[in-house]
Amino acid sequence: MLVNVCARIEERPYGAEVIYRKGRTMVSENKCPGCRRTVCDGCGIYRKLNTNKQVRIRFPKGFKVQPGEGLGISFDVGTTTLAGMLWDLEKGTLLEAETGANPQAVFGADVISRIQAAAGNREDLGKMQKMLVEKLDEMASEMMERLAGSGTLRRVTVAGNTAMSEILLGIPPLQLAKAPFLPDYENTVYLKGSALGFHFLGETDIMVLPPIGGYVGADALAVHGYVSMEEKEGRILSIDIGTNGEILLQCDGKRFACSTAAGPALEGGAVSQGMRAVRGAVDMVSLTGRFPMEDLTSRVIGGGAGRGICGSGLVDGLAWLYRTKVIDHTGYMRKVGEARESGVPGRIAGRIRQEDDGCKFLLTDSRDPVYLTAGDVRQLQLSVSAIRSGAETLLEKAGLKAKQLDRIYLAGAFGSYIGIESGLAIGLFPHVPKEKIYQAGNLAGIGAAMALLSGEALQYMEEERKRFTHVELAGEETFKELFLAHMNFPLNF
Template identity: 35%
Template sequence: MAVNKNLYEITFHPLKLSVKIPAGISVLEAALQNNIPLEGPCNGKGTCGKCRVRYKGTLSAPTETETRILGPKVGAGWRLACQARVMGDVEIWLEEKQAFHTVDAGQASNYPFDPPILSRVAYKETIYGVAIDIGTTSIVASLVDLKNGGREIGVASCLNPQTQYGGDVITRITFAHQSEENTKKLQSAVIDGINRLIGELVAKTKVDPSDILHVTVAANTTMLHLLVGIDPIPLARAPYNPVFIDYREYKAAELGIKIASDAVVSLLPSLSAFVGADILAGMIAIDYHKETAPSLFVDIGTNGEIVANVKGKLAATSSAAGPALEGMNIHHGCRAEDGAISEVKINEKGEVIVKSIGTAPRKGICGSGLVDLVAELVKSKVILSSGSFAGTADLPPVLGERVIEFQGQKAFLVDPEAGIILTQKDIRQVQLAKAAIAAAIEILFQRLEFDIREVEKIYIAGAFGYHLKPASLKTLGLLPAGLGGHIAFVGNTAKEGARLCLTSKLALEEIVGVQKKINAVELSYAPEFMDNYVQQMNFPD
């Protein structure tokens, strides 16, 4: 029942939480203001279509954007939370969230056990530490026994709660800069996520939180700024100078991390605005800085971070791949969660074989499934090198019948039963992402004056990269044509590097030293980038 003509009641299910809000604000705004877990990867721009909700009550009339994205679902009680404005009392049903999956293990080198915190604190029978990898999409925390060989006794992960304010770093930077309050919201969101993971770990292991005396954090530069409540806007504006990149320490109580109040929180060093501590920690994890063979190290995500190593000379850059490779900005894209298509194969008969995560009904396509799907369609000639769909007359009937018209564009019917499709616009998003990464790789080796055909080793890190297939990477052109080398998938090296810095004084010294040895290449200042980018847009023939 309306309280007055300007204030209405909105109830969120299944939370059964009711709040009173002013007329005219969007459902997404109402959720964010009241800490309701409703994701808005595009920060309310109406471009991603991921904030779908069901409703009963009085909302504004559906917008053209909603009609285009939701189609007939609009008439069945579905709306986009960022577009629908509250015009009366209303009930909102949030989509059921499936279990989120990420990679919490990775390759790690051997460093001597010598936890740096032990020389700084009074003797205690039990001392623990937590190594944290804060990604744009996920957070992984590792609980480590610092008195018994550095044994990892528990790992937990979750979706980064900041995703409700935007799916990529630029969207979050923009949101944070709108007000000091917004910066604090993003800081609170990530701190809440960290505390939730630590709470889960201590509950499982029966560790007393007051015995946790050291935390090491590996994250991209934006995430580190937001973790400590600093407006990251300098990272998005020329000359792209971060407020800080060097190693920093805080007390847990300063940040609101619920462990021993005087515990040390170590922020590992970054290299530049978009080459963060996560990639440097990854280098330490696999001793990449000591690699003697010409090689490449890539952490593929919304922001692809890349390091080239030629005879000990190191050059690094980042390329804004965007959230497409993690399932966002894709019509039926989703995160790596139960019900997500994660693998696709088209056999010699033209049959489309898909595998999905868990046992939940299929709901969409996650990043690895998207890469597989597009690569298989390119290999099967359903998608031409330009990215356009081939004519149905040129395809075997079993594949041609899957090419359909959808909202004025062609689309491929991936799963007829679930109604999951890949649209022409989706393919374009993949082209933009893969071109950005491939062009950046080419430029790094050009700067090192080295022929990419002579590269001997390629290390692919990160949760997304871990699930990729070498054949799909090459078919798609995510790695530039001609790039040689054996491909090794090394997992979550950011977390492993943070763990090594927790357990070994030498590893901590190494990461601080490595930061000084890498040449940072800012692509926005590279005159050749746009030409390389355009050349990499097509799929390999």
């Protein structure tokens, strides 16, 4: 089990027990699961164990690799984060992995800002495409370099949200920028890398997977490819929580999909001290002590001083502020006196700081302070309500209640590492028994790998895409009503 890296990772990658110690990683089998060295502080798979796109590979039941020649890469292209995996096409084995930040963030943290920039200015579209191509080229080069150059890269699959895929292809997202928000491409696109401006991948066959509809992109189709093979029957809700939250529902032979503008808050963006899940980030908040001496304590990735807070820490922190009555069900953060009168334990109330622009709460010690502000709470409320309301809108379309669901899959890096009880406490997803919620890992990345390793899997996804009813939330009165209602936290949790 990983210690002081991310306690929510419980499997042993490649059979090795990795223990973080003094800034380096010591491996019990004397080999890093990535580069196979005895001591490692920076290879690709090591870094995946310390970032927000963790390497977790388990193909669904019934999936079979169709052997090919050479090597291939599957890319999951997100608005905030990029993840790549290098595969042996003959054996279907993972050889390397790499993650990085999407460099287009200079054009805006959210997908809407990127769409507006790309649709409104051809020059900006070209710059954004070039940034993304160069970053993916760099990631591919680094993976191959660590592999010591053995083997030839034959093909690459890309699964991204609709906007990221269109920008990669150099397509102005004109239809995506205005109602009714239609994709500007429909089918799988096949190109040589050089046609998109790749250099390292210039001679490689590039395959960009198709979107489901609107903002529900190829990454969501990849998630569905996995889930629908794993769960051939039942009522299954899949939520890929990211900047552009995508929600899928399969039930009684029907398919529904929507996307919701969750924004970057749940991934550490738009929050005063938000950051990615790297060293120095608070990734867990918990209650310690007994009445009347309770206090909140925070865990920092890598140990040492806290520098900020990542998505899983934000959900935990928000949940505990609500549970301990530091904030009320509307999200209002109480002042110190108000908190004590409401029954907030003394030590916890003592962490509240009052300032001219509102209150903030100290999550760490005062030497290296990490705060959650009243403004942060409001940003998180918007994201939480968007995800919950989108999911419940799909349920209404299908004529279902949350209690009728057989399972909820939480996909994506953020969904994989949040505390389920904390998520339920703040109303992040429909209220179901926590045993029905499955944290499944980066399913978009695994689905992209399935399309890379099997022509049958790709064909299956393309056929499944046509079965979906895409629900545009902007035109749904139900969504608007739910969004206002779910801005408040659940009264019962």
